[in-house]
Amino acid sequence: MALYKTIRYLSPSNDAAFDQIHHPGNVTPHSGIYRCEGCGLEIVSEHPKVFPPQHAKAHTSAQGAIRWQLIVYAVHQT
Numbered sequence: 001m002a003l004y005k006t007i008r009y010l011s012p013s014n015d016a017a018f019d020q021i022h023h024p025g026n027v028t029p030h031s032g033i034y035r036c037e038g039c040g041l042e043i044v045s046e047h048p049k050v051f052p053p054q055h056a057k058a059h060t061s062a063q064g065a066i067r068w069q070l071i072v073y074a075v076h077q078t
């Protein structure tokens, strides 16, 4: 689970970007922290780089394929 110290730097959002699922090799649409829906691993991925092709630790069959979901969106506007 992602951690933070100062809540004033984070805001709740219903942006549709949080509902999208991304696969290894897809272009990262928004820079931020992503969580694998299969195993809970969290990574930082930057737009327009691609999501990593695999984990250091392979998924079990019960965990299924690697699926990345945005959990913290980095806003680049001031």
Ligand SMILES: [Zn+2]
Pocket (backbone or CB within 6 Å): 036, 037, 038, 039, 040, 041, 055, 059, 066, 067
């Ligand atoms: Zn995973």
